[in-house]
Amino acid sequence: MSTTRRHPYPFSVFEPKWQQHWDRTQTFHTPNPGDPGFDPARPKYYVLDMFPYPSGSGLHVGHPEGYTATDIIGRYKRMCGFNVLHPMGWDAFGLPAEQYAIKTGQHPAVTTAQNVAHFKGQLQRLGFAYDWQREVNTTDPGYFRWTQWIFLQLYNAWFNPASNRAEAIGTYRGTDPDGVRLAYVSEAPVNWCQALGTVLANEEVIDGKSEVGGHPVERRPMLQWKLRITAYAQRLIDELDGLDWPEGIKLLQKNWIGRSEGAEVHYSTADATERITVFTTRPDTLYGATYIVLAPEHAIVDRLVTEEQWPAVRGYREKTARKSDLDRTELAKDKSGVWTGAFALNPVNGERIPIWIADYVLPGYGTGAIMAVPAHDERDWEFARKFGLPIREVVSPAPTLGFGGGRVCEAEPLECFTGEGYAIHSGPLDGLPTEAAKADITARLEAQGLGSKTVNYKLRDWLFSRQRYWGEPFPIVWEDGKHRALSETELPLTPPELADFKPTGTGEPPLAKATDWLRYSDKAVRETNTMPQWAGSCWYYLRYCDSQNAARFVGADAEGYWMGGGKPGGVDLYVGGTEHAVLHLLYARFWHKVLFDLGHVSTPEPFQRLINQGLILGEDGQKMSKSRGNVVNPDDVISEYGADALRGYLMFMGPLEATKPWSMTGVEGIARFLARVWRLVMEEQQEGTWAHGAVSAEAAPDKAQLRVIHASIKKVTADIETLSFNTALSQLMVFTNAFVNVTPRPLSAVRTLLTLLHPFAPHLTEELWESLAQRFGGAGELADAPWPQWDEQFLIEDELEIVLQVNGKVRDKIIVPKDATREAVEALARGSARIAEWTAGKDIKKVIVVPGRLVNLVVA
RNA sequence: GCCGGUGUGGUGAAAUGGCAGACACAACGGACUUAAAAUCCGUUGGCGCGAAAGCGCCGUGCGGGUUCGAGUCCCGCCACCGGCACCA
Numbered sequence: 001m002s003t004t005r006r007h008p009y010p011f012s013v014f015e016p017k018w019q020q021h022w023d024r025t026q027t028f029h030t031p032n033p034g035d036p037g038f039d040p041a042r043p044k045y046y047v048l049d050m051f052p053y054p055s056g057s058g059l060h061v062g063h064p065e066g067y068t069a070t071d072i073i074g075r076y077k078r079m080c081g082f083n084v085l086h087p088m089g090w091d092a093f094g095l096p097a098e099q100y101a102i103k104t105g106q107h108p109a110v111t112t113a114q115n116v117a118h119f120k121g122q123l124q125r126l127g128f129a130y131d132w133q134r135e136v137n138t139t140d141p142g143y144f145r146w147t148q149w150i151f152l153q154l155y156n157a158w159f160n161p162a163s164n165r166a167e168a169i170g171t172y173r174g175t176d177p178d179g180v181r182l183a184y185v186s187e188a189p190v191n192w193c194q195a196l197g198t199v200l201a202n203e204e205v206i207d208g209k210s211e212v213g214g215h216p217v218e219r220r221p222m223l224q225w226k227l228r229i230t231a232y233a234q235r236l237i238d239e240l241d242g243l244d245w246p247e248g249i250k251l252l253q254k255n256w257i258g259r260s261e262g263a264e265v266h267y268s269t270a271d272a273t274e275r276i277t278v279f280t281t282r283p284d285t286l287y288g289a290t291y292i293v294l295a296p297e298h299a300i301v302d303r304l305v306t307e308e309q310w311p312a313v314r315g316y317r318e319k320t321a322r323k324s325d326l327d328r329t330e331l332a333k334d335k336s337g338v339w340t341g342a343f344a345l346n347p348v349n350g351e352r353i354p355i356w357i358a359d360y361v362l363p364g365y366g367t368g369a370i371m372a373v374p375a376h377d378e379r380d381w382e383f384a385r386k387f388g389l390p391i392r393e394v395v396s397p398a399p400t401l402g403f404g405g406g407r408v409c410e411a412e413p414l415e416c417f418t419g420e421g422y423a424i425h426s427g428p429l430d431g432l433p434t435e436a437a438k439a440d441i442t443a444r445l446e447a448q449g450l451g452s453k454t455v456n457y458k459l460r461d462w463l464f465s466r467q468r469y470w471g472e473p474f475p476i477v478w479e480d481g482k483h484r485a486l487s488e489t490e491l492p493l494t495p496p497e498l499a500d501f502k503p504t505g506t507g508e509p510p511l512a513k514a515t516d517w518l519r520y521s522d523k524a525v526r527e528t529n530t531m532p533q534w535a536g537s538c539w540y541y542l543r544y545c546d547s548q549n550a551a552r553f554v555g556a557d558a559e560g561y562w563m564g565g566g567k568p569g570g571v572d573l574y575v576g577g578t579e580h581a582v583l584h585l586l587y588a589r590f591w592h593k594v595l596f597d598l599g600h601v602s603t604p605e606p607f608q609r610l611i612n613q614g615l616i617l618g619e620d621g622q623k624m625s626k627s628r629g630n631v632v633n634p635d636d637v638i639s640e641y642g643a644d645a646l647r648g649y650l651m652f653m654g655p656l657e658a659t660k661p662w663s664m665t666g667v668e669g670i671a672r673f674l675a676r677v678w679r680l681v682m683e684e685q686q687e688g689t690w691a692h693g694a695v696s697a698e699a700a701p702d703k704a705q706l707r708v709i710h711a712s713i714k715k716v717t718a719d720i721e722t723l724s725f726n727t728a729l730s731q732l733m734v735f736t737n738a739f740v741n742v743t744p745r746p747l748s749a750v751r752t753l754l755t756l757l758h759p760f761a762p763h764l765t766e767e768l769w770e771s772l773a774q775r776f777g778g779a780g781e782l783a784d785a786p787w788p789q790w791d792e793q794f795l796i797e798d799e800l801e802i803v804l805q806v807n808g809k810v811r812d813k814i815i816v817p818k819d820a821t822r823e824a825v826e827a828l829a830r831g832s833a834r835i836a837e838w839t840a841g842k843d844i845k846k847v848i849v850v851p852g853r854l855v856n857l858v859v860a
Numbered sequence: 861g862c863c864g865g866u867g868u869g870g871u872g873a874a875a876u877g878g879c880a881g882a883c884a885c886a887a888c889g890g891a892c893u894u895a896a897a898a899u900c901c902g903u904u905g906g907c908g909c910g911a912a913a914g915c916g917c918c919g920u921g922c923g924g925g926u927u928c929g930a931g932u933c934c935c936g937c938c939a940c941c942g943g944c945a946c947c948a
Contacts, residue, residue, distance in 0.1 A: 730883035
């Protein structure tokens with residue numbers, strides 16, 4: 001006798017058995033069009049997980065949550081007759097591997113390979129139906145050669161505003177193609193993180209700290225590669241509309257892109273030597289502008305400042321430059337600024353207004369200059385109050401308030417009003433509602449060449465270079481201070497072998513230390529920056545379609561088949577966490593659109609349907625973390641309860657999208673359920689072995705049992721389609737419970753149960769299916785079995801229970817034949833003695849009969 | 861501050877505007893057992909009445925409203941979680 005606790009069913013025997021079987025027979029390998037075994041008659045279904053970063057700590061329970069959901073869908077669709085593409089791979093470049101490598105001295109390639117092996121083993125122990133022949137790894141030269149190739153597509157393309165799409169750079173007719181490429185270099189202030197020794201994208205900086213590690217980030221001007229994602233801002237907003245994504249995620253992206261409509265207005269300086277263009281979303285308040293504010297970094301400042309103001313301006317600019325983004329926002333409440341000594345003229349009334357600089361105006365947004373309307377903007381209000389600048393009311397909340405007639409109001413308002421209303425003290429605009437006033441003034445400005453209607457976006461171009469070792473090198477060389485692309489035949493460009501790959505800390509990339517590698521020719525040297533981790537994940541879903549293709553990033557037929565079909569096409573279901581809402585999901589859409597414009601892919605959007613799985617909290621209801629000690633390791637759960645129990649519990653916890661706490665007793669509950677299913681088929685012998693139990697091929701389900709069977713098929717099918725796995729499982733429990741005490745158990749019912757349960761608990765059901773086949777005959781694996789159909793006729797009940805209400809409160813229940821007429825049901829209701837007690841001596845004013853459900857008598 | 865999400869038993873949760881709490885967990889009681897584990901059966905929102913079968917009242921964050929009927933729809937709040945945040 002073993003001293004370890006006996007398992008309620010022998011999962012430790014049959015789970016590895018089936019995993020090995022699936023691997024050996026390649027059950028879940030999906031052929032491409034043209035491959036042997038491909039069946040073009042079947043529809044396709046592409047179900048995708050966000051591939052993991054293979055960290056050293058192994059799988060977290062959050063991973064198998066989403067992966068189980070997609071596995072259920074994949075297995076289900078397969079049983080429904082689809083060609084299912086369900087792949088997995090590794091997002092293996094990136095900072096953590098490199099940080100770890102620096103700490104331990106081991107090469108990141110070594111630790112990455114170890115981590116991948118560990119992750120893969122863990123995933124395989126969960127019995128996921130991945131087609132491992134399609135596995136990808138972003139650090140594999142056979143993979144990143146195509147990442148580099150796509151970079152070259154970006155480099156060799158520009159966005160033509162006339163056609164609203166990317167075109168080959170050769171179609172650009174201007175003088176400086178380098179100024180319009182989708183991948184370009186620019187010297188600009190960027191997010192520099194000293195601790196990580198690299199620059200970071202805006203999306204990777206959270207509250208002024210690096211997303212990885214939480215190190216401080218400062219602004220520093222550096223020469224960097226950027227991708228012109230801003231060219232796609234409008235399409236990235238517009239084309240969200242057709243996607244079946246959670247509205248919250250769409251909104252997150254829209255807000256991040258941050259479109260705002262308004263006008264640019266040109267002010268000339270009082271001495272008429274310079275022109276300042278401001279951006280405003282409220283051109284209707286132009287008559288209320290009482291000063292101009294420039295970002296301290298604005299180039300024009302040098303030319304405006306008066307002699308007397310120079311020291312103050314210089315001091316303020318230096319102070320601003322030293323501030324990190326964090327400081328700059330933390331001091332948000334306390335406005336600061338300095339007068340330049342110069343004045344501008346308001347284009348509509350010629351009024352002389354002072355020009356200030358202040359750090360509440362950001363250099364990167366709009367024109368880096370604003371017209372301040374303190375009466376109608378909170379920030380301008382605070383600034384004007386602090387520095388005693390005039391405040392002029394030009395919008396009235398109601399049409400009857402305020403003075404019209406174009407007169408200037410002398411009295412300053414008591415509070416700031418930022419809403420919409422009616423223009424006052426605004427010359428020709430007086431009386432117009434805000435929307436009309438905006439249109440009117442904008443048209444006037446345009447007619448006089450003083451301004452124009454403009455759209456601005458918060459989105460900035462994507463900072464694409466990193467000063468790190470563990471990433472894709474750029475396929476670029478420099479000669480005479482100019483960059484040019486490597487040819488496609490020179491790919492992949494592999495990183496140099498480096499003993500010391502630590503960041504230099506100076507902003508010079510570690511690749512610069514590889515002197516041999518660096519030298520491309522006598523005159524040319526290689527680019528030493530590397531690409532960010534997002535590069536590989538921007539297109540991995542395309543590589544899965546054709547991962548072994550050595551001649552192209554993805555074969556056209558494979559891409560057309562798996563990504564095509566439907567409108568707007570793409571991956572049929574994509575499951576992952578919310579944390580990528582404005583990172584991976586935005587970047588990947590951008591790359592996909594470029595590839596689409598250039599004719600390399602067939603759909604404008606990559607991911608048709610997106611679901612975010614919810615966060616799993618620790619048993620204490622807190623976020624799982626090592627420091628709290630509430631982390632659940634999937635391996636431990638599997639060894640104690642089995643993979644099927646872990647999968648089942650993850651799906652039974654609650655709705656997939658909800659945040660929910662872990663519960664070990666909940667896992668036990670699912671394990672008990674699975675054990676009950678096991679014992680429907682198997683019986684324990686004296687000596688502790690399992691043998692067939694009381695299942696009978698002769699026994700036919702009775703009417704009530706048929707109803708349970710068919711109701712379950714219907715509900716489980718519908719619930720899987722809507723990803724309501726928790727309620728699908730509860731129906732399977734109802735199904736199971738209905739047969740626990742039935743002997744002998746009808747074989748057909750048991751087989752239907754196993755089929756419906758199979759996507760959730762593939763090992764257990766496959767084992768029992770095989771066992772039943774050995775006893776009763778039957779061929780084939782459950783994984784290949786067709787999904788059952790339900791028959792409505794079994795769902796119809798002969799008699800229905802009708803609730804009788806008086807004034808909406810339940811007072812009695814009656815049983816009526818299923819075909820009882822409305823009148824007959826009403827008569828029965830009126831005849832009920834219990835109802836009579838409640839209606840006695842009262843008028844029945846109204847009777848509501850809901851067929852098959854209830855009768856409500858309204859009395860007074 | 862702005863935007864989004866959530867709020868239902870002791871717990872996770874379920875409910876096309878139609879019997880609130882399915883299905884589980886935990887707890888309690890019982891059967892089996894020398895005993896325990898496992899398994900099986902039963903009870904389980906609160907309050908009140910009743911010996912019992914049962915009956916009544918209250919109950920889905922709070923306050924209003926629509927409706928024969930509201931967890932569900934509308935208006936106004938509150939709390940928690942997430943995102944954005946000097947974006948003109």
